[in-house]
Amino acid sequence: MIHKHGFKALDRSLKDIFSSKSGKSSDLPFGGKVLKLSKHLRLTTSNESFQVEQTRLFANWLLHIGEVNAGDQNTGEAIIKIPEDLLIKHSIDPISDLIEFVYPSILDNFKRLNFFHEREILAPKNDIVHEINERLLSLFPEMKGNI
Structure with a gap:
């Protein structure tokens, strides 16, 4: 978890760094740069094919949530179905x-x-x-x- 002031400081810094002469990117969050989770680097697996497959499915589920595909609309709220084995x-x-x-x-x-x-x-x-x-x-x- 990071304090909201950390995000605000990052936002201001990126807006300053990526601001163009036209100034358009200074109006965009994080200077118009979108940071996207494309791989869950903390997941590790064993060499067993079952474990590798389970980890792959879990990683895809995390990416699905991170890309805001879990809900119907991007309203800031979504109902996410948690797999039974995680409950x-x-x-x-x-x-x-x-x-x-x-x-x-x-x-x-x-x-x-x-x-x-x-x-x-x-x-x-x-x-x-x-x-x-x-x-x-x-x-x-x-x-x-x-x-």
């Missing part, structure tokens, strides 16, 4: 289940060099991000003198 069903505490799924045995693994680089939780709103962060931080034992 957390019948849970008393879905956030804890999500944390355990993404960060298995976190207390045993958090000191591993790439443990957090290999996984992430994305959330649509800052209040959800803050709740997940608070839950994660509450799992760690106090580290006196290590700060």
Whole structure:
């Protein structure tokens, strides 16, 4: 997640960089340059054909959403059908289940060099991000003198 001021600063910078003599690109968002996700670089696969196919399908689904093809019109809102295998069903505490799924045995693994680089939780709103962060931080034992 990035703060809205980061996007505004990027927008102003790109408008300045790409402004033409006519000044038309200074009126366009991001100076008229459209940044498009064409490949999900974080997805990794094994060599097993089933895993490769599953990853390919998931990557295409992400691209489909990123290109705003999931809804009928581009109104800023869309209903997106989440695949059944990605849903957390019948849970008393879905956030804890999500944390355990993404960060298995976190207390045993958090000191591993790439443990957090290999996984992430994305959330649509800052209040959800803050709740997940608070839950994660509450799992760690106090580290006196290590700060």
